[in-house]
Amino acid sequence: MTIEGQPSAGAHMRSEIAEQPARWQDLISQQQPAFLKAAELFRTVNPELLVFAARGSSDHAAMYGQYLAHNLLGIPALLSTPSTVTAFGTELRYPTSIMLAVSQSGESPDLLDTVRAAKRGGVPVIALTNHESSTLAALSDVHVSLMAGPELSVAATKTYTAELLALYVVLRLAAGGSWNEIQTRANGAIETATRVIDRATSWAEQLAETLQDTNKVLLVGRGYSMSTAKEGALKLMETNSIAASGWSAADATHGPLGQVEPGTPVIAFTSSPGGRESVHAFAEAARALGGRLIVIGPRGTDDAENLEIQAAAGSALDPALLPLMEIIPLQQLALCLALRRGMDPDRPAGLKKVTKTV
Template identity: 40%
Template sequence: MATDIAEQPQVLAGLLEPANAGAIAQVAKVIAQRQPKHVVFVARGTSDHAALYGSYLTEIRLGLPAGLASPSAITVFGARPDLSHALVIGVSQSGGSPDLTEVVRVARESGALTLAVTNAPDSVLAQTAELSIDVAAGHERAVAATKTYTAELFALLQLIEGVRNGGALPADEQAALATLPELAERTLADTTATELAARYRFAARMVTTGRGYAYPSARESALKLMETSYLPALAFSGADLLHGPLAMTQPDVPVLAFVGNGPGGQAMRDVLARLDERSADVVAIGPDLVAGAHAQLPVPAVDERYAPLLEILPVQQLVMALALARGNDPDAPRGLKKVTTTL
């Protein structure tokens, strides 16, 4: 897991190389020409959180309705929704989940434009979709996904910004994206996350929260805590946290709060104030130590669209260190396999 985490700057840089960036731009051009009316993502596990990020990008940057499919509606209940005006994007590290492939197959039969975003370009999912993008993360050693997750995020970011611009990214966007590998390396060089792990060795449960682009980061953080430390972790949008679950927060329930420097991060300020009223043990993940937080995992200040690629990095380090402190093997969590097949 440590090796996978450390390779992420290299993976991000690889997606900026002409061959990979050019392939994504070509897919973006096709999508822009086809002009879908709405976008449906289908994914499971960690990839579901990347898809959620893609959904936020689609609605905010493209102005198109977007959402996540419920595969069982098709695979278990036999529904055949009309997706003839949709772009349906299957996101999967392995491309090996039968239910995702079936959703993409049914969508293509109904007339949808279909796309597979995967780390396995020869997978059944990639072959089933009309278009495909290889996130080019290379072999991932640990069961818990790290570098394939950020690769999916970056590929979706390049794709959706490419669609917005008819295919090729403008020069200023390219320049901004080119800074991310170095910023990722700088983020991983900070040792705060590892040092913080001992503080939560005996936590019985945790809460993660964020808004907007950061909400997928909260979801992914909770999953990693559950996978590697077997620690019950509940993820909420900052808004949903205030609608009831706030009542369970207290000093012995640590909260990981993603607080960026854009609109989503600003919306989290009120959430942190309410958590502070309950004396919650809050760790802020972001560029600033904000009021109401007792500790910070520092992340460079970037456009809020880019923040999910960086803010998850110290959490991955925290999760790995916490699992080790609790006597667990984060490389091979009990009961889990790298590829999970569901219908």
């Protein structure tokens, strides 16, 4: 604690990163009825389309959900465009659909307007929020509480990973997975994350020391890991005021590769089994331009620069859950780098915990 009795810089973010495995356990152990109700809604509706509504970090979780929906259910899934409703006043005609609304607070006005418009169009809504009494929870047909507890740091950490896990459970169940199977896989993620947090702490502290004067970072992933690249970039931007950008490795080849100069940090996420080779190919292209390559995921070397993250031998961890692991080092890096730069990642200048966009 500081002399004034206030928490020291980054104390909330540090604590909230560390408690993630415990919060995931709460989610799995306490939200089974809500998850099963969501799966029943899928069976009743038999949707032809999934629509994700989200903003900020939750939008990155929705991107992960979009890939899961395609791969597990074999149906189209899209990210909503709230401005269609709020700026243009357009009412959409939906095929047989379900909306998954993902929000930490459940109170962003444009998100709520998007959900209301979908309901007017006859679309049932599954909401995933961290507040059972939120407006979004009340609007939904099924509400899954993220069980993350109060998140006091402006930078979302435990709410983001809880969203990833909640989407995984909903869509696995919708695809016909059994609760026992999903619970086993979630436990595998909890065990793996505990090890990753321990290793990533010292890794991030060492790396932050060498990156403290960096003013730009490029992050790339593909498939499930694209959401990690975007969320990791957001964490660095909001806590460090760094010009960080997150991209699909395929898109990054068409332009962002041009921002790589000698010494530019390029963080490559390689957990997603789909598209992993293209991430490595982009990383090598960036290295050829003099970029400083940092690999997080399988085939990292677990040294001062890179961090290997993969399921331990015999683990029940589903590869689709590896994005929950690979964001943890970026959360740690954002924290450690901000402290190195004399900033407080819990209270970034000009930012608020709940951003009410319209």
